[in-house]
Amino acid sequence: MTPSSAVLTKEQVLKQVFGYDHFRPLQAEIIDTVLAARDCLVLMPTGGGKSVCFQIPALVKDGLAVVISPLIALMKDQVEALRANGVAAAFLNSSLGPREQESVLWQAKLGELKLLYVAPERLFSGSTVDFLKRLNISLFAIDESHCISSWGHDFRPEYRQLGKLKQEFPDVPIIALTATADKVTRRDILKQMGVPDAPTFVASFDRPNISLTVLPGQKRLQRMVDFLEKHPKQPGIVYCLSRKTTEEIAGKLQKEGFRAEYYHAGCSPEHRSRVQEAFLKDDIQIIVATIAFGMGIDKSNVRWVIHYNLPSNVESYYQEIGRAGRDGTPADALLFYSFADVAMRQDMIENSELPEEQKVLQRAKLARMKQYAEADHCRRRILLSYFNETVA
Numbered sequence: 001m002t003p004s005s006a007v008l009t010k011e012q013v014l015k016q017v018f019g020y021d022h023f024r025p026l027q028a029e030i031i032d033t034v035l036a037a038r039d040c041l042v043l044m045p046t047g048g049g050k051s052v053c054f055q056i057p058a059l060v061k062d063g064l065a066v067v068i069s070p071l072i073a074l075m076k077d078q079v080e081a082l083r084a085n086g087v088a089a090a091f092l093n094s095s096l097g098p099r100e101q102e103s104v105l106w107q108a109k110l111g112e113l114k115l116l117y118v119a120p121e122r123l124f125s126g127s128t129v130d131f132l133k134r135l136n137i138s139l140f141a142i143d144e145s146h147c148i149s150s151w152g153h154d155f156r157p158e159y160r161q162l163g164k165l166k167q168e169f170p171d172v173p174i175i176a177l178t179a180t181a182d183k184v185t186r187r188d189i190l191k192q193m194g195v196p197d198a199p200t201f202v203a204s205f206d207r208p209n210i211s212l213t214v215l216p217g218q219k220r221l222q223r224m225v226d227f228l229e230k231h232p233k234q235p236g237i238v239y240c241l242s243r244k245t246t247e248e249i250a251g252k253l254q255k256e257g258f259r260a261e262y263y264h265a266g267c268s269p270e271h272r273s274r275v276q277e278a279f280l281k282d283d284i285q286i287i288v289a290t291i292a293f294g295m296g297i298d299k300s301n302v303r304w305v306i307h308y309n310l311p312s313n314v315e316s317y318y319q320e321i322g323r324a325g326r327d328g329t330p331a332d333a334l335l336f337y338s339f340a341d342v343a344m345r346q347d348m349i350e351n352s353e354l355p356e357e358q359k360v361l362q363r364a365k366l367a368r369m370k371q372y373a374e375a376d377h378c379r380r381r382i383l384l385s386y387f388n389e390t391v392a
Helices: 010-016 027-035 050-060 072-082 099-110 129-135 157-166 183-191 222-231 241-254 269-280 314-321 339-350 356-374 381-386
Strands: 040-043 064-068 087-093 116-117 137-142 174-178 200-202 210-216 236-239 260-263 286-290 302-309 331-337
Touching: 010 027, 010 314, 027 040, 040 183, 050 064, 050 116, 050 137, 072 087, 072 116, 072 183, 087 099, 099 129, 099 339, 116 269, 129 157, 137 339, 157 183, 174 183, 200 269, 222 241, 222 302, 222 331, 236 241, 241 260, 241 331, 260 269, 302 314, 314 356, 314 381, 331 356, 356 381
Parallel strands: 040 174, 040 200, 064 116, 064 137, 087 116, 137 174, 210 331, 236 286, 236 302, 260 286, 302 331
Antiparallel strands: none
């Protein structure tokens, strides 16, 4: 869809651009809120359809939508998907050379784009804000908005600058989106964005198609091989705490005859790109990764997620298991648990340079994760109650 296209309704865009006949729960209400130039916060689980909530208003409204996204891979994937659907989209980040960046800026200036993805650090560097002020901006979408809150599980200082957006663009609606945030984090996101009274839309966190299992941390490799043999040729992700462990486990799984590769932030960009592409194409069955892998990965047929080590908090755990079963069919989440993992996580908190207030928060989140792992009753209820949802 180019900027010169005839104005379509949200229903027409849903069908013609994205191929769906009906909106999922809350999507239509969220889109109407943005189209009415109102700010809002959206909480939807991984695979719940968050992107449509800002992409459709971007295509219905006149002007350029600016999407703030934290990961280069995430931007690239979403822009490529939009272009494949005929939408004029581009991104600005450090992966582009000066000439490529200049080309994108000219496209925006000439009104040839509908969506522009920008890294938060790029948005407030140089003259980007002044440049955007000269354009007709239709909306700002803040993806992974939990990153703006120091109460969240993945706080990023560069996100704090996004609070300036409402000051610089008071009449442009902001839609903040995230997959996981408790009540305290939700309130803080809105406060930091400068829109404390904006409505919050919370989709159900229940993923009944994902089976939740916790096993003792002893003999992890053998237990994992037994699990994988019951899931022949099914793609999945193994999450590990350290880069070294990802490489070791990937090597051991390869020796067992599995098509496995490792992925972490210390790998070269070429390695990460190759592994991610091979996984998306089903050339690789298993990705053994740190949390550097997964955010925004659009692969609907992931059938299982294994946590080789205990996650640091429930939010991260929920977000990571949500990468399985995005197609709605049965999937499995297996968590290995040991006291050694808890002790390791506690040491990481104590040895960090975080202020004491943040350490208190991290300890409390780890305690909730430990309670989940040790629970002897329905874990689904525990997960949902964490996000203030009850299950029937």
